[in-house]
Amino acid sequence: MSTRQSLEQQPQSFSPQSLSGKGTPLRDRIFMWALFLALAVGVFTLAVLLIYVTVKGWPRLDLRLITNMPSVRDPENAGAQSALTGSIWVITFTALIALPMGIMAALYLEEFARPSSKFQRFIEVNIQNLAAVPSIVYGILGLAVFARALALGQSVITASMTLALLVLPVIIISTREALRAVPRSIRDGSLALGATEWQTAYRQTLPAAVPGIATGTILALSRAIGEAAPLLLLGAVSFITFNPDGVLSNYTTMPIQIFNWTKESREEFQILAAATIVLLLVILLAMNFIAIWIRNRTQKRW
Amino acid sequence: MASRHYKLTSLVGFGAALTALTMTLAACGGGNNTDGSGNADGTSGSVMIDGSSTVYPLSAIAAEDFQNENPGVRVTVGSSGTGGGFEKFCRGETDANDASRPIKDGEAADCEANGITWGSLTLAIDAMTVVVNKNNDWATCLTTDQLAQIWAPNSTVSNWNEIDPSFPDEPLALFGPGTDSGTFDYFTGEINGEEGASRTDFTPSEDDNVIVQGVSGSKGGLGYFGFTYYEENTDELKAVSIDSGAGCVAPSVETARDGSYTPLSRPLFVYVSTQALARPEVASFFQYYVDNDAEIAKSALYIPLSEDGQAELVSDFNDLMAQVGTE
Structure with a gap:
């Protein structure tokens, strides 16, 4: 009883300082410190990683990284341009495929499908399972279906279609969450004013859910841009000194280039890999920033 | 309602911006690498190599040097490993395969089943x-x-x-x-x-x-x-x-x-398909590779072949090219 009372008296903030008061039972304090420690471990590891990579890659963090092509002979001046453009190509087409498909699928499931029908539940379970499938399995699928059966080969579009499948469940799930957060009254109001179900979904529900959808999809794409395993299987190449010039072009991506450079024994390549990791992290942070920006700009409280 | 509509278009707009960015990059990329024009002997096209990560440095150096002299040809080198590379090679998905061991019987059978004929070249030790x-x-x-x-x-x-x-x-x-x-x-x-x-x-x-x-x-x-x-x-x-x-x-x-x-x-090999060698860009790349093999091996920090080994490499390659001619 006394424990509950003291918990209720706690302020909203969980900072450890607020727990050091004499009135807090030891058990509560230990628990809160354990929580804080769990958070600290994650943040600390990330900070160490960031600092280590930045320090190591510092000598090569200049424009050459994006203006020059990879080189085996001259790692001092080599860059990651082909990997950067490859990543942008792949992720763009991933977005162009996965976004409309994911949003439409979610819209159907949330707004139009008959709720709690067996078929619907079957699909839901499947989507959730798909989200948990290891990415390498998508690589195997992409290799068999897109690269070989559809004869698209080791191309940008093969990679994009595979990564699109990979992030599709995440996009569907986050879009559904966003749609579900739109109050029932918005739909009812629209329907009551004579709008059809389609008009309601397209003009009211979907726009209202944009902040959530944007956040979810950009985070999903952030995952896709960092993927290496399925692309290794799909045949992203290790050495390429030209930018992709079409969806059927050969390509490599930044994670693959980093992976390849870290395997080289010469120190110059290690530094180059570190610099490319920083570049990849910058792109990831920028994407996350865009997600937050869109959310903040368009967020609505009901 | 209008403002909500605006939100939806902002998402579409984001997609459009992304597309525009790609197209710009594509234009840049295309500019840097005009396909098949402007080089001395007019060779163009692409050469795809995959296979052993041990042989990879040799092929990557060859690719880099060759492309400096022949900007119209695009050479890519993968490093999926000898076995993974042979799987692609015997499906005709790559033109050549780097190998740190001789081809296995099963792999050779795959090649045969798919009508891929090949020759192996010893590059370095x-x-x-x-x-x-x-x-x-x-x-x-x-x-x-x-x-x-x-x-x-x-x-x-x-x-x-x-x-x-x-x-x-x-x-x-x-x-x-x-x-x-x-x-x-x-x-x-x-x-x-x-x-x-x-x-x-x-x-x-x-x-x-x-x-x-x-x-x-x-x-x-x-x-x-x-x-x-x-x-x-x-x-x-x-x-x-x-x-x-x-x-x-x-x-x-x-x-x-x-x-x-x-x-x-162990010797390091590259397996080249004779079907691919029929293409001028592949033939001229491997001609370059063979001609400069000793220097490439040294740069990749492997033991270059002996004089006899070099002579054998050249004659093996010539035999292979002769096969291409008769097909």
């Missing part, structure tokens, strides 16, 4: 050297069994006298290449019988200088790395002869070339 400290006067020759005893996954050997009672009581300090490297895979595969199977309590480093410093800095030190690194550091280290059952053989350019330094030396 990969050799590894087991090194000890300069002041180590006992370990001049180790058997492969002794090496396996030292490096086995669960090995607890920590003193030289555990390897051979006649060795002195000297603690063993182990150094080796990083576990991602091809050298590590090769050594563990040959010595421990399975790639990647190794004790883990050694000092790994991707930087061979660390291994040199480590072994030269401790009397009981033992390590292994590529032969060419040893050649550069003969003053600081002592190479151990290897006995694989046929007597002790010291590592040297000659013993590696003639194959007597076994099992720690």
Whole structure:
């Protein structure tokens, strides 16, 4: 009883300082410190990683990284341009495929499908399972279906279609969450004013859910841009000194280039890999920033 | 309502911006690499190579140099491993396959089933050297069994006298290449019988200088790395002869070339499809590769072929091209 009372008296903030008061039972304090420690471990590891990579890659963090092509002979001046453009190509087409498909699928499931029908539940379970499938399995699928059966080969579009499948469940799930957060009254109001179900979904529900959808999809794409395993299987190449010039072009991506450079024994390549990791992290942070920006700009409280 | 509509279009707008960005990049990329124009002999097209990550440096250097001279040709080199590369090669998905071992019967059968005919070219020799400290006067020759005893996954050997009672009581300090490297895979595969199977309590480093410093800095030190690194550091280290059952053989350019330094030396190959060689860009790339092989091998830190080996490479390639002509 006394424990509950003291918990209720706690302020909203969980900072450890607020727990050091004499009135807090030891058990509560230990628990809160354990929580804080769990958070600290994650943040600390990330900070160490960031600092280590930045320090190591510092000598090569200049424009050459994006203006020059990879080189085996001259790692001092080599860059990651082909990997950067490859990543942008792949992720763009991933977005162009996965976004409309994911949003439409979610819209159907949330707004139009008959709720709690067996078929619907079957699909839901499947989507959730798909989200948990290891990415390498998508690589195997992409290799068999897109690269070989559809004869698209080791191309940008093969990679994009595979990564699109990979992030599709995440996009569907986050879009559904966003749609579900739109109050029932918005739909009812629209329907009551004579709008059809389609008009309601397209003009009211979907726009209202944009902040959530944007956040979810950009985070999903952030995952896709960092993927290496399925692309290794799909045949992203290790050495390429030209930018992709079409969806059927050969390509490599930044994670693959980093992976390849870290395997080289010469120190110059290690530094180059570190610099490319920083570049990849910058792109990831920028994407996350865009997600937050869109959310903040368009967020609505009901 | 209008404002909500705006939100939806902002998402669409974001997509459009992304597309525009790509198209701009595409335009830039296209500008840098105009397909098949502007080079001396007018060759254009693409050459796709995949396969062993050990042979990868050779092919990547060849690709880089060749493209500098022939900007119209696009050469890509992958490193999926010898086996993974052969799977693609025998499906006709790549033009050539880098290999650190000869093609297996099953792989050759796949090639045949898909109508891919090929020839193999020996490019260079990969050799590894087991090194000890300069002041180590006992370990001049180790058997492969002794090496396996030292490096086995669960090995607890920590003193030289555990390897051979006649060795002195000297603690063993182990150094080796990083576990991602091809050298590590090769050594563990040959010595421990399975790639990647190794004790883990050694000092790994991707930087061979660390291994040199480590072994030269401790009397009981033992390590292994590529032969060419040893050649550069003969003053600081002592190479151990290897006995694989046929007597002790010291590592040297000659013993590696003639194959007597076994099992720690091996030839490196590239398998080229004759179907691909019918394309002028592939033929001219491999002509370049063969002509400059000695220099490429040296730059990639492998042992270049002997004079005879070079002559054989040239004649093998000419034979292969003759096959292309008759088809």
